[in-house]
Amino acid sequence: MEMDKVDQIIEKYNGEASNLLQIMLDIQSENNWLPKEALARVSEKLSVPLTRIQHIATFYKAFSLVPKGRHKVHICVGTACHVRGATRILDTVEDSTGIKPGETDLDLKFSVETVNCLGCCALGPVMEVDGKIHGKMSPNKTTQALETYE
Amino acid sequence: MSEIQFEIDGQQVTATDGMTLLDAAQAEGIYIPTLCHHEKLEPFGACRICIVEVEDRGWTKLVVSCVYPVQNGIIVRTRSEKVDRIRKTIIELLMAHAPDAPQLLEMAKEYGAVPDRYEKDPSFCIHCGLCVRYCAEVTQKHALGFVDRGINKEISFVPEVAAKECPDCKECFPLCPTSYLQAAYVYAQSLSFPTA
Numbered sequence: 001m002e003m004d005k006v007d008q009i010i011e012k013y014n015g016e017a018s019n020l021l022q023i024m025l026d027i028q029s030e031n032n033w034l035p036k037e038a039l040a041r042v043s044e045k046l047s048v049p050l051t052r053i054q055h056i057a058t059f060y061k062a063f064s065l066v067p068k069g070r071h072k073v074h075i076c077v078g079t080a081c082h083v084r085g086a087t088r089i090l091d092t093v094e095d096s097t098g099i100k101p102g103e104t105d106l107d108l109k110f111s112v113e114t115v116n117c118l119g120c121c122a123l124g125p126v127m128e129v130d131g132k133i134h135g136k137m138s139p140n141k142t143t144q145a146l147e148t149y150e
Numbered sequence: 151m152s153e154i155q156f157e158i159d160g161q162q163v164t165a166t167d168g169m170t171l172l173d174a175a176q177a178e179g180i181y182i183p184t185l186c187h188h189e190k191l192e193p194f195g196a197c198r199i200c201i202v203e204v205e206d207r208g209w210t211k212l213v214v215s216c217v218y219p220v221q222n223g224i225i226v227r228t229r230s231e232k233v234d235r236i237r238k239t240i241i242e243l244l245m246a247h248a249p250d251a252p253q254l255l256e257m258a259k260e261y262g263a264v265p266d267r268y269e270k271d272p273s274f275c276i277h278c279g280l281c282v283r284y285c286a287e288v289t290q291k292h293a294l295g296f297v298d299r300g301i302n303k304e305i306s307f308v309p310e311v312a313a314k315e316c317p318d319c320k321e322c323f324p325l326c327p328t329s330y331l332q333a334a335y336v337y338a339q340s341l342s343f344p345t346a
Contacts, residue, residue, distance in 0.1 A: 049286065050308045051295025058297040 001031045006038045010045050017046045021056065024063060033064040069104045069111035071149050073097070074128040077114045080121035089125045090114065092139040096146050109149070158226040171215035171226060172200055182215055182228050183237070183257060185244075185327055186278035190288050193217045196279050198240050199257070203227040212236065234261055242267040244276050248328040251276070274330035275304060281322040281331045289322075291315045305334055313343035 009026045013019035020042070027038055034057055043050045057063045075093055077086045094100055097110045104111040118126050123135025127142060134145050152167045158180050165174035170193055175182050185197035195217040202215045205225040212232070227233065238261040245254050246268040258265055277296075282305060285293050293315045297306040307316070316335065323332055 049292030049295070050311065051282070051286070051292045054297055054306065054308065055295050059299050 001027070001035050001038055003037070003041055005030060006041050007045070010042060015045055017048050020046060020048055020053070024053070024056065028063055032068040032070075033066060036065075067104060067108055069108050071110050071130050073110050073112045073146075074115045074118070075101070075112065076116070076118045076124065076126040076128070078117035078121065078124075080117075081124035081126055084124040086125040088139055089127060089137050089142050092142045093127070093146065096143050110146075154220045154222050156220060156222060156224045156226065159228055165220045167220070169220050171202065171204075171213070171218045171220055174220050175215065175226075175228065180228060183260075184216060185253060185276065186280060187216050188280055188284070188325065191280070191283045192287060194279050194283060196277055197244070199237060201233060201236055201240075203230050203233050237261050238263045246271050247273045248276050248330070251328040253327045273304070274328050274333070276328060277303060278327060280325040280327075281305060284322045284325055289315075289319060291319065293319075294322075305331065307335065307338040307342075309338070309342035312338065 006027060009023055009030070012026070013023050023042055023046075024034065024039075027034055027042070031038070039053050039057065040050065042048070043053055057065055073093060075086060075090045077090065090101070093112055097105055097112060099105050099110065099112050101112050101114045115128075118128055118133065120126060120133060120135065123133065125137050127134045127137050127145065129145065129149065134141070137145075154165050154167055154169075156163055156165070158171075158175055158178065161178065161180070163174055163178050165177070172182055172184065172187060172193075182200045182202065184200045186194050187200065193216045195214050198214055200215045201212055203210055203226070204213050204218070205227070206221065206223075215226075215228075237257070241254060241257050241261055241263040242265070245251075245258065245263065245265045248254060249265055249270065249272065255265075257263070279296070282295055285291055286295075291311060292308070293311045294305055294307045296303055298304060312335075316339075320335075323335075326332065
């Protein structure tokens with residue numbers, strides 16, 4: 001991530017330390033993850049110790065300190081999806097992407113996470129890719145759906 | 151600053167507004183056990199060992215004395231059946247993490263805590279925050295901090311800062327009640343700044 005972009009975000013919040021969380025969220029959504037250099041820059045510009053930033057970045061699940069893929073795949077493993085075969089969907093995703101939940105592949109294409117409910121249990125088992133819901137999945141449909149992403 | 155009068159263990163105590171119960175007790179020479187308290191640091195209220203019973207207008211409640219401000223007319227009991235029982239459980243829970251900490255062993259003897267009452271989970275850190283707070287408040291070097299949350303919370307050094315500041319400082323080392331800090335330092339040093 002370019003430092004100019006980080007500086008712009010800090011500038012947008014007038015470099016106020018009280019806006020630290022918002023600045024971190026903006027960097028996260030701009031870049032998909034929080035590189036160490038960016039955090040060091042924020043720490044320096046806002047005069048907030050790196051330990052505090054590190055604490056916040058590890059506290060909230062919204063932040064990632066490792067690179068994330070271009071597409072975020074969420075597999076619902078809540079009760080309803082589980083009984084409708086979410087495990088099989090998850091296995092299929094693991095097979096076709098080659099990664100396990102919480103991981104990102106080498107070309108930064110996919111990041112896979114399990115979630116506990118997406119709120120549309122009638123569509124179970126559910127897979128969500130970049131916010132788009134794929135319902136009533138079968139292993140076959142899952143592979144096909146993943147193939148449409150670049 | 152107005153004066154505040156109350157009672158600790160049957161003894162009349164005078165304190166100034168804004169003091170904590172623990173400050174007032176210590177000023178009077180009344181002993182309350184602590185783990186996460188340090189005179190140079192802001193009250194933190196992490197270990198809960200300094201819990202006491204407070205009677206206020208006939209109602210009793212349990213408060214943590216290191217973060218409870220003094221109040222007029224309250225009656226404080228630093229030892230009671232209930233307080234002792236709670237302290238015993240707190241010690242037992244902490245001992246699941248740090249079974250050999252000298253301070254905990256001593257307190258266990260005092261309160262009759264059973265060291266292996268809870269399943270062992272030797273993380274060794276009891277999250278008292280003494281090292282983290284000392285580094286931030288007294289030396290102001292911010293070389294280490296907490297990361298993660300809940301059961302995964304642990305202390306972590308920032309390699310760049312620690313490599314520069316820690317070798318000549320190490321003032322936080324004697325504060326750690328469990329010696330986990332020293333171990334974490336050696337570990338972090340060998341992994342991320344093996345210069346010294």
